[in-house]
Amino acid sequence: MIDVNYYVEKVKNTILAWSKRIEAAPVKAFGKDIFGNRKQSQWQLKRERAEALKNIAEEAGMFGIDLSLEFDNWKSMTAKVEEPVE
Numbered sequence: 001m002i003d004v005n006y007y008v009e010k011v012k013n014t015i016l017a018w019s020k021r022i023e024a025a026p027v028k029a030f031g032k033d034i035f036g037n038r039k040q041s042q043w044q045l046k047r048e049r050a051e052a053l054k055n056i057a058e059e060a061g062m063f064g065i066d067l068s069l070e071f072d073n074w075k076s077m078t079a080k081v082e083e084p085v086e
Contacts, residue, residue: 002063003065004060004065004067004070007056007059007060007065007067007070008067008070010056011053011056011067011071014049014052014053014056015049015053015077018045018046018048018049018052021045022042022045022046022049025039025040025041025042025044025045026039026041026042027041027042028041029041029044041083043081043082043083046081047080047081050077050078050079050080050081053077053078054078057074057078
């Protein structure tokens with residue numbers, strides 16, 4: 001049986017995995033990486049992380065688990081991140 005601890009651990013692992021990518025990303029997207037793909041900025045990666053967390057919450061919801069009860073800052077974790085203005 002899947003319990004709330006499974007999803008809490010999944011959220012923690014997702015945040016840790018994305019934080020490394022976000023730290024390494026430039027503040028503003030520019031240029032291309034060694035594979036010819038456009039580099040992603042920090043805000044783009046934060047937006048993708050929020051979408052991943054929303055997907056986890058949706059999956060947990062199918063089992064009747066509300067992750068917003070487990071995390072005090074759930075709204076800020078899944079908030080839409082806007083491009084910074086210079």
